[in-house]
Amino acid sequence: MSAVLEATPIATTLPPEAETRVTLVRVLKSEWIKFRSLRSTYWTLAAGIVLTVGFGALLCWAMLDHFNQLHADERASFNPTDHSLRGYYLAQMAIGVLGVLMFTGEYSTGMIRATVSAVPKRLPVLWAKALVFGAATWVVGTLSALAAFFIGQAIFSSKHLGASFGDPGVPRAVFGLGLYLTAIGLIAVGLGALLRNTAAGIASLFGLLLVLPLLVEALPSSWQSDISPYLPGAAGAALFTLHGDPGQLSPWVGFGVLCIYVVAALVGGAAVLRRRDA
Amino acid sequence: MIEAVGLTKRYGPKTAVEDLSFTVRPGIVTGFLGPNGAGKSTTMRMLLGLDAPTAGHATVNGRRYADHPAPLREVGAMLEARAVHTGRSAWNHLAALAATHGLPMRRVDEVVDLVGLHEVARKRAGAFSLGMGQRLGIASALLGDPATVILDEPVNGLDPEGILWIRNLMKSLAAEGRTVLVSSHLMSEMALTAEHLIVVGRGRLIADTSVAEFTSRASVGQAVRVRTPDSVRLGELLREQPGVVVTPDQDSADVFDVSGADSEQIGRLAALNQLVLFELTPHQASLEEAFMELTKDAVEYQTGTARTGTAQRTADERVKETAA
Numbered sequence: 391m392s393a394v395l396e397a398t399p400i401a402t403t404l405p406p407e408a409e410t411r412v413t414l415v416r417v418l419k420s421e422w423i424k425f426r427s428l429r430s431t432y433w434t435l436a437a438g439i440v441l442t443v444g445f446g447a448l449l450c451w452a453m454l455d456h457f458n459q460l461h462a463d464e465r466a467s468f469n470p471t472d473h474s475l476r477g478y479y480l481a482q483m484a485i486g487v488l489g490v491l492m493f494t495g496e497y498s499t500g501m502i503r504a505t506v507s508a509v510p511k512r513l514p515v516l517w518a519k520a521l522v523f524g525a526a527t528w529v530v531g532t533l534s535a536l537a538a539f540f541i542g543q544a545i546f547s548s549k550h551l552g553a554s555f556g557d558p559g560v561p562r563a564v565f566g567l568g569l570y571l572t573a574i575g576l577i578a579v580g581l582g583a584l585l586r587n588t589a590a591g592i593a594s595l596f597g598l599l600l601v602l603p604l605l606v607e608a609l610p611s612s613w614q615s616d617i618s619p620y621l622p623g624a625a626g627a628a629l630f631t632l633h634g635d636p637g638q639l640s641p642w643v644g645f646g647v648l649c650i651y652v653v654a655a656l657v658g659g660a661a662v663l664r665r666r667d668a
Numbered sequence: 669m670i671e672a673v674g675l676t677k678r679y680g681p682k683t684a685v686e687d688l689s690f691t692v693r694p695g696i697v698t699g700f701l702g703p704n705g706a707g708k709s710t711t712m713r714m715l716l717g718l719d720a721p722t723a724g725h726a727t728v729n730g731r732r733y734a735d736h737p738a739p740l741r742e743v744g745a746m747l748e749a750r751a752v753h754t755g756r757s758a759w760n761h762l763a764a765l766a767a768t769h770g771l772p773m774r775r776v777d778e779v780v781d782l783v784g785l786h787e788v789a790r791k792r793a794g795a796f797s798l799g800m801g802q803r804l805g806i807a808s809a810l811l812g813d814p815a816t817v818i819l820d821e822p823v824n825g826l827d828p829e830g831i832l833w834i835r836n837l838m839k840s841l842a843a844e845g846r847t848v849l850v851s852s853h854l855m856s857e858m859a860l861t862a863e864h865l866i867v868v869g870r871g872r873l874i875a876d877t878s879v880a881e882f883t884s885r886a887s888v889g890q891a892v893r894v895r896t897p898d899s900v901r902l903g904e905l906l907r908e909q910p911g912v913v914v915t916p917d918q919d920s921a922d923v924f925d926v927s928g929a930d931s932e933q934i935g936r937l938a939a940l941n942q943l944v945l946f947e948l949t950p951h952q953a954s955l956e957e958a959f960m961e962l963t964k965d966a967v968e969y970q971t972g973t974a975r976t977g978t979a980q981r982t983a984d985e986r987v988k989e990t991a992a
Contacts, residue, residue: 404741404771412738668718
């Protein structure tokens with residue numbers, strides 16, 4: 391690092407100021423540069439793919455191995471499509487963590503001050519982060535779901551248990567998983583903006599997805615059936631499971647409910663981002 | 669041009685900045701001086717719209733910061749605390765900032781070269797030394813070729829070569845007609861670079877003056893260095909005298925500096941109380957001492973009473989804060 395002892399006058403090769411206004415498209419480009427220039431992005435998305443595809447394949451293998459020992463009712467509830475997509479359960483954690491970090495990674499390092507100085511209106515940052523992260527998780531989630539489905543069916547096909555992509559509901563379930571993971575990712579982005587702290591963001595996301603369903607199970611069963619289907623995990627699962635729990639919402643109603651959680655998280659995040667000191 | 673009007677920031681019951689009004693003119697380096705915790709950083713954060721003022725407002729180049737359609741073209745800022753994601757390379761950090769304004773990527777190369785980070789630009793910013801981090805902060809500030817530059821403690825962590833570079837940079841930025849506001853808790857540093865001073869203490873404006881005027885006022889005051897084994901007792905006695913300020917030495921408990929009393933008065937006081945003196949050395953008050961003197965006066969003005977024990981104690985605390 392050689393110091394410039396004589397301070398050089400700053401070159402003025404920039405376009406006129408009127409051509410350099412902050413716009414949503416430009417903020418989007420900035421967020422895309424940020425997203426692709428961090429190693430954690432690649433590690434976490436890779437983890438998401440490996441968990442969806444690899445864990446899904448593993449479960450299919452195990453099922454195949456035990457299929458002959460299953461009871462009749464267990465066989466009846468078996469659905470090859472659902473089974474091949476089951477890796478989502480862990481993949482949503484990886485995607486959720488990355489989504490939370492979209493904001494909390496900036497708060498913990500101080501980067502948020504640079505970000506907000508460049509975009510003092512602030513809200514475009516939230517929309518841009520949500521769009522970039524939503525698009526990335528949708529692509530990765532959908533490709534993983536497709537891969538998990540086809541690998542799973544290839545495994546099942548040895549005992550002729552596999553489903554075909556043309557079977558009723560299958561495309562909806564496979565593409566639905568991509569949408570589900572995108573929605574979870576967006577909830578995570580909103581929670582990150584809302585809570586501004588990585589540990590708090592991850593804890594509340596996991597609480598929402600993993601702990602809340604267990605707590606609801608402790609309630610009287612009449613309450614359970616009123617609440618359980620509307621929790622984000624169960625509501626979203628309605629979209630990508632063919633043979634789901636009784637009482638499950640219909641696919642698109644379930645996804646609609648999940649989208650309400652997405653909107654709530656993003657609106658909450660927007661309010662905090664706008665009002666609080668950076 | 670920066671204008672602050674009645675800026676106030678409260679965090680719960682604690683007031684960080686109180687009714688601060690000042691104007692920073694273009695073409696010169698303006699020093700923003702105050703002890704640590706005086707509210708300098710908070711004020712700068714309010715100028716940039718990072719913190720919302722509890723009362724008052726601030727404009728930069730005639731508008732509130734957030735109302736500028738291309739803020740990085742108007743104001744470039746380097747805040748004291750780092751504002752860089754540690755996992756990202758310096759180049760990508762600057763590229764992401766440049767992209768928000770649609771600035772060409774060659775501008776990123778320009779500022780990287782300007783601050784001398786060319787060889788490490790592709791390395792993770794988290795691995796940067798303090799000095800390299802400061803240079804990256806300055807590169808971010810200059811990215812938009814702004815008319816106003818705000819730097820919070822820019823020489824912190826820099827080697828002598830880097831300090832010299834910053835001083836020259838600030839002067840040349842001002843010479844180009846830009847508004848340059850630089851904060852520091854070191855009066856001596858400001859005396860070398862700044863032409864004008866805005867001095868704050870405890871969140872309030874203490875002085876808004878030219879450096880020349882400030883230093884001429886400072887050299888009026890004489891100080892006396894005192895070395896005595898009875899420093900505690902003699903210090904107490906001196907503090908009871910009107911107009912006397914006692915500044916403990918950082919290195920030795922036996923030594924302190926006294927202003928507002930000459931060697932003769934100190935000697936007599938010691939003799940009267942049968943205290944032993946090892947040394948009594950008159951010397952010109954340094955700029956730092958003049959700065960202490962100034963902040964002390966502000967506290968007195970604030971309490972509205974004559975030199976009380978509490979006022980003196982707070983002045984001493986501030987001395988310790990500055991020394992730390």
